[in-house]
Amino acid sequence: MSPIPPAPLLEVDEIHTYYGKSHILDGVSLEVARGEVVGLLGRNGVGKSTTLKAVAGLVHPSRGEVRFEGRQITRSPAHQVARLGIGYVPEDRRIFRLLTVVENLRTGLDRRGVTAAKKKELLERVYEYFPVLAERRGQAGGTLSGGEQQMLAIARAMMLEPKIILLDEPTEGLMPRMVSQIREIIDVLHRDSVAVLLVEQNVPLTLEASQRIYILEKGVVRHHAPAAELQANDAVIHQYMGV
Amino acid sequence: MQFLHAIPLDQLLIQTINGIVTGMILALVASGLTLIFGIMDVVNFAHGELFMLGAYVGVIVLAATGDFWIALAAASLVIALLGAAIYLTTLRPLLGRDPLTTILATFGVSLVLQNYALWQFGPVARKIQEPFTGHFTLFYLDYPWYRLVIALLSAAIIGALWLFLKFGTYGIWIRATTQDRVMAQAMGIPVPWVLTVVFAIGAGMAGASGVLFGPLVGVNHAMGLDWILKAFIVVVVGGMGNLAGSIAASIFISLLEAYASLWVSPAQAVIVSFVVLILTLLLRPTGLFVPTPK
Numbered sequence: 001m002s003p004i005p006p007a008p009l010l011e012v013d014e015i016h017t018y019y020g021k022s023h024i025l026d027g028v029s030l031e032v033a034r035g036e037v038v039g040l041l042g043r044n045g046v047g048k049s050t051t052l053k054a055v056a057g058l059v060h061p062s063r064g065e066v067r068f069e070g071r072q073i074t075r076s077p078a079h080q081v082a083r084l085g086i087g088y089v090p091e092d093r094r095i096f097r098l099l100t101v102v103e104n105l106r107t108g109l110d111r112r113g114v115t116a117a118k119k120k121e122l123l124e125r126v127y128e129y130f131p132v133l134a135e136r137r138g139q140a141g142g143t144l145s146g147g148e149q150q151m152l153a154i155a156r157a158m159m160l161e162p163k164i165i166l167l168d169e170p171t172e173g174l175m176p177r178m179v180s181q182i183r184e185i186i187d188v189l190h191r192d193s194v195a196v197l198l199v200e201q202n203v204p205l206t207l208e209a210s211q212r213i214y215i216l217e218k219g220v221v222r223h224h225a226p227a228a229e230l231q232a233n234d235a236v237i238h239q240y241m242g243v
Numbered sequence: 244m245q246f247l248h249a250i251p252l253d254q255l256l257i258q259t260i261n262g263i264v265t266g267m268i269l270a271l272v273a274s275g276l277t278l279i280f281g282i283m284d285v286v287n288f289a290h291g292e293l294f295m296l297g298a299y300v301g302v303i304v305l306a307a308t309g310d311f312w313i314a315l316a317a318a319s320l321v322i323a324l325l326g327a328a329i330y331l332t333t334l335r336p337l338l339g340r341d342p343l344t345t346i347l348a349t350f351g352v353s354l355v356l357q358n359y360a361l362w363q364f365g366p367v368a369r370k371i372q373e374p375f376t377g378h379f380t381l382f383y384l385d386y387p388w389y390r391l392v393i394a395l396l397s398a399a400i401i402g403a404l405w406l407f408l409k410f411g412t413y414g415i416w417i418r419a420t421t422q423d424r425v426m427a428q429a430m431g432i433p434v435p436w437v438l439t440v441v442f443a444i445g446a447g448m449a450g451a452s453g454v455l456f457g458p459l460v461g462v463n464h465a466m467g468l469d470w471i472l473k474a475f476i477v478v479v480v481g482g483m484g485n486l487a488g489s490i491a492a493s494i495f496i497s498l499l500e501a502y503a504s505l506w507v508s509p510a511q512a513v514i515v516s517f518v519v520l521i522l523t524l525l526l527r528p529t530g531l532f533v534p535t536p537k
Contacts, residue, residue, distance in 0.1 A: 056429055082431035094426040096419045107419045107430040110412040160431060 007070065009034045009195050010164055015054055015064030015074075017047075024050045025061065026219035032164060035193035037186060039206040039227065041241060042216035048199040049091055051216070052166040055197070056088040057081035069163075083111065087157030091168040091199075093149045095156075097142030101133055104141050104152055108159030126155040129185060147178035154185060164195040171202050183209060203241060207231045215240045250505055253382035260381070262501030264390045266494035267397035271452040273474040273481070273489040274401055275445030281484030282421045282441050284342060285334055288349040290449055290474065291467025292356035297322045297450025298462040299360060302369045311374035311454075319451040326446020327439050334442070335435070353467075360464035371457035393455045400451060401490060404444070408486075417441055421484070476516050480523045482530020491532040495519075 008031040017025040025047045032038045040048050053059040055066055057078035066074045073081050082088070087108075096104050105126070109119050127134035130151045136144060141152060150170055157165050167186070171179045179202070186209045189196055200206040207213065207227045215223040215236070223236055230236055276290050297318040304314040329352055337344045375392065378385040408414040420427040420437045428434045453466075460466060477496055481488030496516050503512035523531055 058425060058429060077435070078425075078428035079431050079433045082429055088429040090426065090429070094423055096422045096426070098422055099415065099418060103415050103418075106412070106415050107427065107432060110415065111431060156430065 008032060009036075009069060010055065010197070011065075011067040012051065012055065013065040013067065015051075015061035015066065017050055017054060017059055017061050019050075024219055025054065027064065028216070028219065028221055029064075030214050030221060030224075032195050032197055034163070035190065035195055036212065037190050037196040037198060037210045039210035039213045040197060040199045040216060041203065041206060041213060041237070043241060044201075046216045047219045048216055049168050052088065052168050052197065052199060055081075055166055056086060058088070082108075082160055085160065085163035087160045087162035087165040089150075089153045089157050089165060089167050089170060091172065093146075093153040095141035095144070095149045095152055097140065099141055100138050101141060101144070101152060102137045104156050105133075105159050108156050111160075122159055122161070126158055129188060130155055147174050147181075150174060150178070150182065151185075154182075158189075158194075162194060164197060165189060166197050166199075168199045169201060170198075171200065171205060179205065203237060254505060255502075257381060257384060257386075258501040258505055259498065260386070260391075262498035263494060264394045265501070266497030267394040267401075268452055268456050269470070269473055269477060269497055270490040270493035271397040271400060271448055271455070272470055273477045273493050274404065274486055275448035276474050277478045277481070277484055277486055277489040278404075279442055279445040280478065281486070282417065283334075283338065283438050285338075285345045285349070286342070286475075287442075287445070288346060288471070289329065289353040289356060290349075290445070291471025292353045292360075293322050293326060293446045293449040293467075294453040294456075294470055295360060295462070295464060295467035296325065296356060297453030298371065298457040298466065299364055299369070299453075300450065301371055301454035301457055302462055305371060311372070314371075315451060315454045318454045319447040322450025322453075323443040323447030326449075327443040329446070330439050330442035335438075338438075357464055357467070364464065366463070368461035368463040370461055371454065373458035389458060393459075396455060397452070400448065404448070405486070413437075413440070473516060476520045480519055480530060481532050485530060485532065488530050488532035492530075495531075 010032040012028060012030045014027045014029050015025050016023070016027055028047065028051055030038070030040070040051065042048050050059055054061050057073065057076050057080070060075050064074070065072060068081075068084055068086065073084065096107065099107070105123065109122060132148055133152060133155055136148065141149065144152060154165070154167070154170065170182045174182065183205055186196055186198065198206060198210060207230055210227045213225055213227050213230055214221050217240055222240060225236070272290070272294055276287060279285055279287050300318040300321045301314040304317040305311060308314065333348050333352055334345060337348055373387070373389040375389050377388045379388060380386070408417060416427070416432045416437050419430070419432060420434055424434055473496070477492040478489050480496065481490070481492030496519055499515045499519065500512045503515045
C-alpha cells in the first residue's frame, strides 16, 4: 500500500446518513490527497453518490465528519462548500437547461475576487479542452447532446477553480469516443494538481485513471487499495462488483 | 358580422387603449407574483396586500414631500424591505414543506396586513394625486395623459427587470436557482440570499404598482383583493412561473375585458377572465403562452 500523505485534502470520517428510515451510509471513511485521483467503486445503491453529496454539502450526515484542508465542513451549506474549492459534477449532469453554455459557466465564474482577466483565462482554458463548448457558447444548455452536456458539467465545475472535483458516473450513457475524452480530462485535471473523487461503473477506466480505490458495499468501505494492486489481482473486483 | 358594425370604430380604439393600460399594470403586479412562484414554488397570497400597502406608503410620502416620484420610489423600497422581512420570518422556515403550508402562511400574512391597514388608516379611501392632470382629446373623450404614463412606466419597470434577469450576474443566479436550486448551491450561488432578494423584488414591484394605480381608484384596505384575483388568473393563464407568459396574458385578458364591456357592463365583463381561466385549465393547464411541453 502506498503511504497516505501527511495532510489529506479531503477527509471523510465515519459518516452516517439516513434516507427516511433506511441507513444509506453506515460509517464511510476515506481520504483524498492533494492532486490525487481516487476511485470509488461498488454496486448500484451502495451509497457512492450519497458519499459525494455529503462531501458537496448537499446531504448533511447525521453522524461523522467531513473535513476539507483540515477544516470542518460537515454541516456547512453547499454554496459555501463550493466556494472553498469543491466542484461537483452530478450523475444526471444537471445542466441549467434554459441558460446558454456561457451562462452555465458564469454560474461558477461570477464570484467575488475573480478579476476580468482571470475569468477570461478560465474560460479560454475550458474552451481549449472542450472546443465544442466554444462553438456552442450561445446555445441553450438543454439543446446539447448528452456528451456535450457532460463536458459542460465538468467545465462548469472547473470554473470554481476547484482543488477537488467530485465526478459522479461521468461516462454513463456516453459513446466510446466521448468516454475516452472524459478519461483524458481526468488526466488533465490530475496534471493540473486538481484532485478527483471518481464514482464509476466502468471498472477498467476507474482502475486506469485512479491512484487509489475504495470499494463500497452496503454503506461501508469494504476494501481499500492502490489501483495498480487491484489491476494486477482482479479477484477483489470480482468479489464486490460481480464482474 | 352584423354585431361588429354596431360598434363604432372610435369606441373600439378607446377600449383597446384602456385594455393595454390596465394590462400593463396587471402585468407589473403579476410579474412579481410569477417571479416568486417560479423560483420558490410559493404562491404568495399576500401579494395584493403588498400592492395595497405600497399605495398607502405612497399616500403618506406624497403628503410629506408633495412629490409623486419620491413617493413611488419610497413605496417600492419600503415594500421590498417588508417583503424581505415577511420572507425571512414566515416563508424561509417553511421551504421544502408541503406547498399548502406556504399558502396558509401567506394567506395569514395577507389577513394581518389587511386588518393592520384598516386599523391604522381607517375605512375611508385615501386619494393619491396624479403627477399630471393633463388630458388629450381621444375622439369624444378627454383622455388623461397619466393613464398612458402608467402604461409606459409599467413597461419600463418590467423591461428593466428583464434586462436585469437576462444580463446581470445576479440575473443569472436567479435564473439558475429557478431552474435547479440544488445545482445552483453546488455552483456556489448563495441560494438563501437569492430567494430573499427575489421575494423583495417581487414585493417592491407590487408596491410600485400600488402607487401607480392609486390615482385611478382611491386607496383603501381592500384594494388588493380585486387585483390579486386577476393577477392569479393571468399567472395561471400565462403558465405558472413564466414571466413573458404572464405579461402576454395580462394584456390579453385586459383587452378581452375591455372589449366585452362594449356589450355588457364592466362588472359583467369580469366574467370573461374566469371563462378564459376555466378554458385554460381544461384545455391547456400548463398555460396559454408557453410552448407545448415535450
